[in-house]
Amino acid sequence: MRIAIFSDTYDPDVNGVAKTLKRYTDYLKNQDVEYRIYVPANQQGTSDFPNVERFTSIPFLLYPECRIALPNLLHMKHSLDKFQPDLIHVATPFNLGLYGMYYGKKHEIPMVASYHTHFDQYLKYYHVPFLKQLLWRYMKWFHFPFDRVFVPSPSTKAALEEEELHQDIGIWGRGVEHQFYAPWKRSEAVRNRYNIQEKSILLYAGRLAPEKDIDTLLKTFQSLPENLKKDTHLLIVGDGPMYDRIFKEKLANVTLTGFLKGEALAEAYASSDAFLFPSSTETFGNVVLEALSSGLPVLGADAGGVKHLVDHGKNGFLSAPGDVTGFVSNTCRLLENKQLRAQMGDEARQSALSQSWEEIFSQLLVSFEQVRKWRIKRPA
Numbered sequence: 001m002r003i004a005i006f007s008d009t010y011d012p013d014v015n016g017v018a019k020t021l022k023r024y025t026d027y028l029k030n031q032d033v034e035y036r037i038y039v040p041a042n043q044q045g046t047s048d049f050p051n052v053e054r055f056t057s058i059p060f061l062l063y064p065e066c067r068i069a070l071p072n073l074l075h076m077k078h079s080l081d082k083f084q085p086d087l088i089h090v091a092t093p094f095n096l097g098l099y100g101m102y103y104g105k106k107h108e109i110p111m112v113a114s115y116h117t118h119f120d121q122y123l124k125y126y127h128v129p130f131l132k133q134l135l136w137r138y139m140k141w142f143h144f145p146f147d148r149v150f151v152p153s154p155s156t157k158a159a160l161e162e163e164e165l166h167q168d169i170g171i172w173g174r175g176v177e178h179q180f181y182a183p184w185k186r187s188e189a190v191r192n193r194y195n196i197q198e199k200s201i202l203l204y205a206g207r208l209a210p211e212k213d214i215d216t217l218l219k220t221f222q223s224l225p226e227n228l229k230k231d232t233h234l235l236i237v238g239d240g241p242m243y244d245r246i247f248k249e250k251l252a253n254v255t256l257t258g259f260l261k262g263e264a265l266a267e268a269y270a271s272s273d274a275f276l277f278p279s280s281t282e283t284f285g286n287v288v289l290e291a292l293s294s295g296l297p298v299l300g301a302d303a304g305g306v307k308h309l310v311d312h313g314k315n316g317f318l319s320a321p322g323d324v325t326g327f328v329s330n331t332c333r334l335l336e337n338k339q340l341r342a343q344m345g346d347e348a349r350q351s352a353l354s355q356s357w358e359e360i361f362s363q364l365l366v367s368f369e370q371v372r373k374w375r376i377k378r379p380a
Helices: 016-030 073-083 095-106 119-126 129-143 154-162 188-194 214-222 243-249 262-270 286-293 324-335 338-353 357-373
Strands: 002-006 034-040 052-055 057-060 063-069 087-090 111-114 148-151 169-171 200-205 232-237 254-258 274-277 298-301 316-319
Touching: 002 016, 002 073, 002 095, 016 034, 016 286, 016 357, 034 063, 034 073, 034 095, 052 073, 063 095, 073 095, 087 095, 087 357, 095 111, 095 129, 111 357, 119 129, 148 154, 148 357, 154 169, 188 232, 188 262, 200 262, 200 286, 200 324, 214 232, 214 274, 214 324, 232 262, 243 254, 262 286, 274 286, 274 324, 286 298, 286 338, 298 324, 316 324, 324 338
Parallel strands: 002 034, 002 087, 034 052, 087 111, 111 148, 148 169, 200 232, 200 274, 232 254, 274 298, 298 316
Antiparallel strands: 057 063
16 A cells, blocks of 8 residues: 655644654554655754655744645655555645645545544634634535545544534544553652642643633632642643743743653653643544553543543543633542542553554554545545
């Protein structure tokens, strides 16, 4: 199988989609499956392998950390003609994805798409909710020619089926590196590095942007009972458009680390006591799975992909999206009860161990073979 992949983000970008696609292409390489991935140029000046092609890009208006490619169409055509893919995999509905879809249709190549982001839910956070209907019309038009659309979680599948996005929607789940994100990575170095003196550490990891419900995160911490708040430190790992605002507020017992990768990130997870993640817009929630694998009980929103990862009362607690009172109550339950935290931490680790990348990618390739052999016939 020769797979041509089109995406607007890829390693070394720091986000769930980029990390998933890097893990995916590593798996393809290990399985001797030929692939070529077409992605925007990044600002890190990374040297790529020959099967990674990058194109001039500009920042996306509402999401400056993400890049929109300005592809050289003649070059892409020449590259694809030479590669001769027998499956097109599109992971973006934007420029590169449009060309991938066009090329697949023109050459009658089996095509799959993977849906990663609830862009429609982002609109309200950027004060343009009136674009929702137009966005859905475009998304339906874009995905119509594909043989199958893959989503990360059952809730995402249900949401897209309700919108009648496509008639064949499959689930492509996510895994986690159990040996990397692990409880034994706990280290006093984290407390020393950030001068944390408080008894407990609440951790958030992810993009610092409105659609991640960062205001709920901060309000929850600020609303903790005073006696509990003074003994708790909020460690915020990540970057994004809200970083400067939070930094300027100079909140007591709050530390911003910026993006962390590798061992520094694994240690931050394992050295914390609970993971506070109020985002309600996740299609899956990679960071939640990383926290669970690290032995952290999760305080999450009862929405999106997160609700499929957190078993309420077992490996964490779920609160209604944006419900600060609920988040505060559940956070207090964890912080005030060390035995409960330990019990839920053990359950968190066990629940994460069932998520195997190997099995997930193996199932994905089986689905790809099905698409190739029994391609869905649609009217032109």
